[in-house]
Amino acid sequence: MKQRHIQHLYWRAGFGIDVKKIDQLKSKSKNEIVKNLISDAKKINLLQLDLSEFNLIKNKSPKALRIEMGEEAYRKLRQKSQKKVRDLNHAWLERLTEPTSVLREKMTLFWSNVFVCRDNHIFHIQHFNNTLRKNALGNFRELVKTIAKEASMSKYLNNRQNRKKSPNENFARELMELFTLGIGNYTEQDIKEAARAFTGWSFKLNGDFVLREKQHDSGIKTFFDKSGYFDGDDIIDLILEKKQCARFICDKVYRYFVNPIIDESHLDEITTIFYKDYDINNLMVHIFSAKWFYNDKNIGVKIKSPVELLVGIRRVVPVTFMKKNQLNYLQKMMGQVLLYPENVSGWKGGKNWIDSNTLMFRMKLASLILNDAVINLEEKGAFEDSFNKYYNKERKRNKYIKTIKNWDVFTKNHLKLKPNELRDLLIISKLDKDTADLLNELRVNSNKDYCIQLMSIPEYQLC
Amino acid sequence: MKRRDFIKRSSLASGLFFVPNFIKNIESQSINNLGFRKLVIIQLSGGNDGLNSIIPYTNDVYYKNRPQISIKKNNLIKATDELGFHKSLAPLKNLYDQGYLTIINNVGYPNPNRSHFRSTDIWQTASDSNQYLDTGWLGRYIEKYGKIPYSGIEIDDSLSLIMKGKTINGIATKNPRTLFSNTQTPYFKKVLNYQSDQHLSEHNLGYLYKTMIEARSSAKYIYETSKTYKSTLDYPKNPFGKQLKTTAEFINSHLDSKVYYASMGGFDTHANQFNRQDRLLSTFSSAMEIFVKDLKQNNTFKDTLILVFSEFGRRVQQNGAGGTDHGAANNVYIIGENLKNKGFYNDAPDLLRLDKNGDIIHTVDFRSIYASILDKWLVVDDVSILNKTFKKLDFI
Numbered sequence: 001m002k003q004r005h006i007q008h009l010y011w012r013a014g015f016g017i018d019v020k021k022i023d024q025l026k027s028k029s030k031n032e033i034v035k036n037l038i039s040d041a042k043k044i045n046l047l048q049l050d051l052s053e054f055n056l057i058k059n060k061s062p063k064a065l066r067i068e069m070g071e072e073a074y075r076k077l078r079q080k081s082q083k084k085v086r087d088l089n090h091a092w093l094e095r096l097t098e099p100t101s102v103l104r105e106k107m108t109l110f111w112s113n114v115f116v117c118r119d120n121h122i123f124h125i126q127h128f129n130n131t132l133r134k135n136a137l138g139n140f141r142e143l144v145k146t147i148a149k150e151a152s153m154s155k156y157l158n159n160r161q162n163r164k165k166s167p168n169e170n171f172a173r174e175l176m177e178l179f180t181l182g183i184g185n186y187t188e189q190d191i192k193e194a195a196r197a198f199t200g201w202s203f204k205l206n207g208d209f210v211l212r213e214k215q216h217d218s219g220i221k222t223f224f225d226k227s228g229y230f231d232g233d234d235i236i237d238l239i240l241e242k243k244q245c246a247r248f249i250c251d252k253v254y255r256y257f258v259n260p261i262i263d264e265s266h267l268d269e270i271t272t273i274f275y276k277d278y279d280i281n282n283l284m285v286h287i288f289s290a291k292w293f294y295n296d297k298n299i300g301v302k303i304k305s306p307v308e309l310l311v312g313i314r315r316v317v318p319v320t321f322m323k324k325n326q327l328n329y330l331q332k333m334m335g336q337v338l339l340y341p342e343n344v345s346g347w348k349g350g351k352n353w354i355d356s357n358t359l360m361f362r363m364k365l366a367s368l369i370l371n372d373a374v375i376n377l378e379e380k381g382a383f384e385d386s387f388n389k390y391y392n393k394e395r396k397r398n399k400y401i402k403t404i405k406n407w408d409v410f411t412k413n414h415l416k417l418k419p420n421e422l423r424d425l426l427i428i429s430k431l432d433k434d435t436a437d438l439l440n441e442l443r444v445n446s447n448k449d450y451c452i453q454l455m456s457i458p459e460y461q462l463c
Numbered sequence: 464m465k466r467r468d469f470i471k472r473s474s475l476a477s478g479l480f481f482v483p484n485f486i487k488n489i490e491s492q493s494i495n496n497l498g499f500r501k502l503v504i505i506q507l508s509g510g511n512d513g514l515n516s517i518i519p520y521t522n523d524v525y526y527k528n529r530p531q532i533s534i535k536k537n538n539l540i541k542a543t544d545e546l547g548f549h550k551s552l553a554p555l556k557n558l559y560d561q562g563y564l565t566i567i568n569n570v571g572y573p574n575p576n577r578s579h580f581r582s583t584d585i586w587q588t589a590s591d592s593n594q595y596l597d598t599g600w601l602g603r604y605i606e607k608y609g610k611i612p613y614s615g616i617e618i619d620d621s622l623s624l625i626m627k628g629k630t631i632n633g634i635a636t637k638n639p640r641t642l643f644s645n646t647q648t649p650y651f652k653k654v655l656n657y658q659s660d661q662h663l664s665e666h667n668l669g670y671l672y673k674t675m676i677e678a679r680s681s682a683k684y685i686y687e688t689s690k691t692y693k694s695t696l697d698y699p700k701n702p703f704g705k706q707l708k709t710t711a712e713f714i715n716s717h718l719d720s721k722v723y724y725a726s727m728g729g730f731d732t733h734a735n736q737f738n739r740q741d742r743l744l745s746t747f748s749s750a751m752e753i754f755v756k757d758l759k760q761n762n763t764f765k766d767t768l769i770l771v772f773s774e775f776g777r778r779v780q781q782n783g784a785g786g787t788d789h790g791a792a793n794n795v796y797i798i799g800e801n802l803k804n805k806g807f808y809n810d811a812p813d814l815l816r817l818d819k820n821g822d823i824i825h826t827v828d829f830r831s832i833y834a835s836i837l838d839k840w841l842v843v844d845d846v847s848i849l850n851k852t853f854k855k856l857d858f859i
Contacts, residue, residue, distance in 0.1 A: 173593065260667070303667050333621055342624075343584055345595035351670055352597060355622050355632035356612050356678035359671065360645045367648070376641050377620040381728045383509050383579035387743060390508070390728025391702035429668060438657040456650035458671040 001030050007428050008299045009288060011463040012257045013037055014102030015311040019413050019425055021099070034288045038281065041103035041137055046130045047091055051122060054081045058123050058206045084122040088129070089331075089339045090324045096311045097318075103284070107136035109307065109338075110256055111143070114249070115179060116346040118339065119152035124207045125339065128152040140249065140278035144180065144236050149201065149209035157344065160202045162195060163215040169195040172235075174344055180239050182248045186224075193221040198232040246275035250283070257287060259298045260350045266292055300429030303350055304463050306334035309362060310369075312463070313455060316426065317410045319369055322402035330368075330401070332379040333361050359461075366455035368401050375399050407448055414451070419444040426454045429462035497608055500840055501714055503723045503769045504601070504625070506586075507747065509579065509731030512740060512777040513793040514812070514823075516552060517566060521545045524814035528780040532737050532787070546811055551744035554752035555796070562805040563755065564798055565858045567832065569812050571792030571825030575775065579731070579789075582774040587625035589830050589849050599625035600833055601722050603848045604841070606631040609721060613681040616713060618706040618725040625724055630670065633722070634681050637709060643686035646679040655679055685718065692716035696757045699750050703727045707754040715761040721841065730773060734784035755798065768840050768859065769798035772829070779814055780821055791822035795832060797858055804858040831856050 006025050010017035025033050056065060057077065065074045096105055111132045119125040128150045135143040147153055148171070154160045159171040172194035176186045200216030203209055221230045224238050239245055250271045254262055269290075274283045287293055304312065310330060313319070321327055331337040335358055336347055347353075354362075367373035376399075381390030414422060423439060431439070435457055444450045454460060518534045519525050521544070526533050539547040540556050548556045558564040574592040576582045588596035598606070605615040606628030615626050615633030626633030636642040646652070655675060692715045698704035706725045713720060727747060732739050751769075758764035776793030792812070812823045834853040837845035846852050 301667055303671075335621070343581055343595060345597075348597045351630060351667065352627075354671065354674055355627060356634045356674060356681060357620070357622050359674050360651065360678055361621075363651055363675075364645070364648060367650075373648075376645070378637075380619060380621060380623075380726075381508075383583075383728075384731050385509075385728055386739070387701075387703075387727075387729030387746065432658070432668060432672065434657045434659050435654055438653065453650065457654055458675060459668065461671055462667060 001025065001028060001033055003424070004299065004428070005030070005294045006033065007425075008294060009033065009037070010102070011312075011428060012106075012302075013284075013288060014106050015096060015308055016315045016463070018099075018315060019417070022425075030289065034285060037103050037288070038137075038285060041101050041107075043101045044104065044134055045095075045101060046133060047088065047095060047126065048130075049084060049087055049091060049122070049126065051081075051084065051126070054084070054122065057081055057121075061205060081122050082120040085120055085125060085339055086328065087324075088122065088126055089337065090327055092129070092338050093307070093311070093327055096307065097314045099315070104133065104136050107280070107284070108133045110253075111136055112338075113341070113346040113349075114252060115143075115147045115153070116341045116344045117150070117152050117156045118341055119155055121152065121155075121207075124151040124155070124203075127207050129339070135280075137281040137284065138279075140274075140280055141236070141240055143280075144175075144240070145233055147179075148175070148198070148232055148236065149203075151203035151207040151209075154201065154203055159198055162199050162201065164196075164199045164217040165215075167192070167195045167199055167217070171195070171198055175236075176239065178345055180236075180245045180248060181242065182244070185242070185244050185248075190223055193223045193230075194235045196221050197223070197230045197235045201232055240278060243271065243275050246278070247271045250274050253283065253287070256349070257284075258293060259301060260303075263292070266290075300427075300459075300462050302463050303353055304461055305347070305349060305353060306331060306336040306358075306362070307338065308463060309334070309365060309461065313366055313369065316451065316455075317370055318406035320404040320406075322404065326401050329375075329379050330365070333377065334358055334365075354461075362461060363456055363458065366452050366460075369403050370405055370452050370455075372400050375401065410448065410451065414447050417447060419447075419450055422447055422450055423454060426451065427457070427459045429459040431459055435459065497614075497721055498842065499766045500842075501721060501723065501763070501767045502836060502841060503710060503714075503767060504725075505751075505769065505771045506583070506724070506726040507730045507743075507771065507773040508583075508726045508728045509773075510775045510777055510789055511730040511743075511773040511793070512732060512736065512787050513773070514776065514779065515736070515740060515787075516549050516744060517542075517568075517794055517811075518547050518549065519545055519811050519814070520547045522811075522814055525779070528814075530781070531785050532781050543807060546807065549741075549744050551741050552748045554748040557752060558755060558798060559806065562802065563800060564796060565802050565804055565806065565808050567795045567797065567808040567827055567856070567858065568810060569792045569823060569826040570772070570795045570829050570832065571775070571823075572828055572830070573825075575791035575818075575822065575825070577775060577789040577791070577820075579774055584624060586772060586774050586829060587623060589833055597624075597627070598629055599623070599627050600848060601625050601724065602628035602632060604722065604837070604843065605633050607847065608841075608843050611681065612677050613685055613718070613720050615722045615724070616685070616718075616720050618709055618723065623724065623726070631677075633724075634678070634685070636682075636685065637706065639682070639686040639689050642682045646682045651675065651679070685713070685720075688718050689713050689716045692761075694757055696753050696760075698753050699746065701746055701750075703746055704750040704753070707750045708757075711754055711757040714758060714763050714767060732777070733782065733786040733788060736781075736786040751798070759800075765800045767799065768836065769796075770832070770836065771796040771798070776823055778821055779817060779823065791818060791820070792825035793823070795829070797832075799859065802858060808856070808858055827856070828853060832858075835859060 003022055006022055007017055117128055131146050157171040157174055158168045162168040169191050173191050177183050196217040200212040202212050220227055254267055273286050515534055518539050520536045539550055541547040576592055587599045589600040590596045601615050612634040617623055617626050617635040618637050619635050622635040689712050692712055694708050694711050698708040710723050729743050758767055772795045773793055775790055777787035777790040782788050818824050830849055831853045834845040834849055835855045837843050837848055839859045
């Protein structure tokens, strides 16, 4: 397989590829390489923090804990546990830099922006994240049904307040609008009926799903012109009967993995395949094996998400962050903080990542983490912050990003590369003609410097 | 190539190159045809407690619901027979006395959302409560009428949704020199100096180059224009005072920018609200008074309209921690020289008629305020910015 095509595949199915791996794969056929990718993704390595000090929260109700520990001690424990969500963010980012199970991790990231959820309960959100990971390449039907029973989702979209006597439609609405069908493919009445089917769906303290029979409306519902004693699972089945559901998901998959501009015939093709059995693995194998996936018009045309950009750099030069909080800073300045989506519709992606400020920051990112460039910008405060805290984020920070850069690994891997080979390794997008001239005129002293320079041109923003 | 060489070469190179046509077009673009008027929007982030800011001091329901944190009748500045200002809002009361302030009560939207994030989204995008938009209402104004990033400036280091359009966005800066220096980094500068824009396409790569060029020209324009005026007034020495001072310097140096946005944090007063809000309101109003004075001295106040809002008000009933929880409708302040409807625009909240959460029910949709400002102050087509027709109000 051509090097450029291997790079394309690995940028879309993962976060780029290093030169050693390319050398391993070059002589192999496309089928073998895709097979490799898929079998590597079979491994499910869950993301698990050590949360033993917070087990109380999982086992006893807040009310009981307040009495047992006292108001103040309980509040502190809770706050400390909520801070762990940040640790999970860091652990997740670290995970993405690992070279194994790349497709599963990329899919997990993809699904997290379909089934958007936010929760400061560390046990519940960690479980939610692992549910995405476990089902990332499984069956979409299972995925939707499992997500609908997650504690974090139940809270985020108010399904636990959804009771027979006073239904809450939030989950039913977003299930159809954002997770499965898209706006305009159901009626307000469908939402009302679906909401009834999800009444009483709740969870225990430890996050396990529980059906609260008394709050469940077990009557006949009429949904999509069918009537029956439907519960939530039935509703999901009825939604998936619509080909629009397969199309809606395939549209997202296509824009994320292939091209932000849809080719209708390719979308039709993958929709038909996905609709057959909703098998995610089959869908991805089909896409990565399709001839059109490797068309020039699909290569290097996607604007990297902040996470793709950050992880991509770290896959080339291994970097250790000495101050984990600085990872939050970087994510915030670029507008994508994992586990902290702004709203349930998720990150729009594409051109939406880019404005004057984020672009300047993104183009400086390689200098910031590889070359000790000085930080001169501050992140926004949070809503809950006091006045002083809102404005004083920077005091906690050093004026540069503290990292340990493993240039030895980079040098070892890239020692023999000529400048144009390094360029082709790092830049997959077409080069702007003037910028290509600029690069040709540069006197390259070391691959290390050239690497940072290449990561600082606009073309590096694309994958 | 060494970093130093890189810089040296770029500075050598910069003189040798033509200014590309594409950049020229951007730089010569004038937004002057939009007139001299400015709009400044301040968000009191976290949700300011409107009931303890403008106090219904004759209302028993108010006192009953807030045994610990209500503002006593003898500890406020009376404005009408039923409403009075928090004493820390004395500077705002001065503006009121001069006829520079309109207070609109009970502003909100149907099906209020009580999450900071979501409700801020709603206010910033002017969406319905169950609708998700990825552009802000000022962003859409910038995209349609301003056409260049500096037509909208956020006084911060990163851009909020309110300023985002589809392919043209506003620009954020709290320090024009820093902004400018960030477009002068070796790589950024070098790439642009080489750029002749002959082959920039509409696709993503072209979009990146276009954004770079716009960023550079906006940063340069803001920096070089704003340094011609330095405010001499004594703003309070805190970050919010600094934000307003910077805004005044932008306006008084006659930047062509039309809309400004700044957020003041700290209003999420779930606990110990009494003293906290006291300080917050004082910080807010004392800086605002100087800001207005600064504009007046420079004869720009007449062309400036200021809108102050929070993403929501707070619950009528206080909570157990001496604070208040997230509520719904709230009051909005409009500050300007030529207001049509000075003082209180409408009735105080009806505390006997609350929603099922115990929150104030809105009587004015916030988008009616936006529509009125777009139509009557910025004199543009409000419907195409808000995607809907809203009833216009009569305050300007």
